[in-house]
Amino acid sequence: MKKLLLIGFCIFSSFSILAQSKIIYHEFDSVKLGELRKLKIQLPRDYDANLDKIYPIVVVLDANYLFEPVAGNVDYFSYWEDMPESIVVGIMQGDGRYEDCDYDDTNFVPTEKGAKFFEFIGMELIPYIDTTYRTAKFIIAVGHDFTANFINYYLFKDPPLFNGYISLSPDPAPMMEERLFDRIPDIKSKLFYYLATGTDDIKDLMENAERLNTLLKPIDSKNFSYFYDNFEGATHYSLVARAIPSAMEKIFSVYRPISKQEYTDVLLKMETPIHQYLVDKYKTIEDLFGITNTIRVNDFIAVCKASEKQKQWESLREIATMAIKQYPNTVLGDYYLGRYYEETGDPKKAMRTFQGAYDKEEVDFITVDLMLDKAEKIKTDFGF
Known part of the structure; x- marks a missing residue:
């Protein structure tokens, strides 16, 4: 009986995992390539439930082995709100990766099959994903050695096709390092570039990565966000598992709670209005990633606590007003608006504000009992 129950539980768990993964296998009939290309697409968990939401795209080359580590990290990071939920699109290449990413021996730019593959991604694949799914205007590309070199070619489009580049132990074409050094300062749009190698990487590739890092690190441009990792003890293949979460964490640092x-x-040392920091944080998220998010409850609480500590009472009022608009059915905004009235010498308004939230949903430490207790204390202290 116990064995039957265990088997039943395992089957149920398997179905639960499959139900959450939302992996789509698709064969794309490419006119540019003149052949079918196999795609592997992971949709966010809430894709079907939230029809008003749009999602950034993560394009994964070498998807035969890179798709799972990328898709798994995207799902994990977005689950904890450390990055936006995203659509992951994997291009299956296998042994054809070298033809796909081929370049000319004289000018070192994509040629023959490589030129067609370049156009396939930019002129067919991305437009297909945009028209088929609800996408935001933020795209990251991921490549490893030969394909890591290939994604660099999209930086020479104006504007570049991708907003973010995750280059794992690249195998650069001749002159690529110098070309990137010359090109990147001229790019006017926001660009994220992550480069990784390991101390046990293939010797030539590690040296190439270090040379590229030496060129890119000093670039001073407000539009260029650059990150580099050289993982101790990581081989050409094991560095992938360490680099992908590091890249996601760095690229989406502003998105995190x-x-x-x-x-x-930051907050406890600010001399400027704290409420503006919150506004700017979410405006930056919107501008960078093309998505408009409701301000998180925890972020509201953090800036409110900082406003109290800093005695920035006008900031507290501004933040409370925003919270009331975004979470009207909760006690969040009412509590901090009541605190504002308390600290600015209007106890009667504070009491009424605390009392008025008695039928609303509780948030974190802010309970209805807390609100009513504060109202009762004011009533007792001032004899209302």
């Missing part, structure tokens, strides 16, 4: 370090090192 306000951390304890951010609270301590």
Whole structure:
């Protein structure tokens, strides 16, 4: 009986995992390539449930082995709100990767099959994903050695096709490092570039990555966000598992909820209005990733606590007003608006504000009992 129950539980768990993965296998009939190309697409968990939401795209070359580590990290990071939920599109290449990414021996740009593959991604695949799914205007490309070199060619389009480049132990074409150094400062749009190698990487590739890092690191451009990792003990293949989460964490750092370090090192030291920091944070998310997010409850609480600590009472009022608009059925905004009235010498308004939230949903430490207790204390202290 116990064995039957165990088997039943395992089957149920398997179906649950499959139900959440939303992996689509698709054969794309490419006119540019004159052949069918196999795609592997992962949709976000809530894709079918939230029809108003749009999602960035992560394009994965070498999807035969890179798709799972990328898709798994995207799903994990977005689950914890450390990056936006995204659509992951894997291009299956196998042994054809060298033909797909071929370049000319004289000018070192895509040629023959490589030129066709270049056009397939930019002129067929991305437009297909845009018209088939709900996409935001933010695209990341991921490649490894030969395909990591290939994604660089899209930087020479104006504007570049991708907003983010995850280059894992690249095998650069001749002159690629110098061309990137010359090109990147001229790019006017926001660009994220992540480069990784390992101390046990293939010797030539590690040296190439270090040379490229030496060229890219000093580039001073407000539009260029550059990150580099050289993982201790990582081989050409094992570095992938360490680099992908590192890349996601760095590229989407502004998207993450306000951390304890951010609270301590930034908010508690601000001399400018704290409410503006919150507004700017979410405006940056919208501008960079093309998505408009409701401000997280935890971010509201963090900036409110910082406003209290800093005695920025006007910022507290502004933040409370935003919270009331975004979470009207909760006690969040009412609590901090009541705190504003308390601290600015209007106890009667504070009492009424606390009392008015008695039928709303509780949030974090802000309970209805807390609100009513504060109202009762004011009533007792001031004899209302």
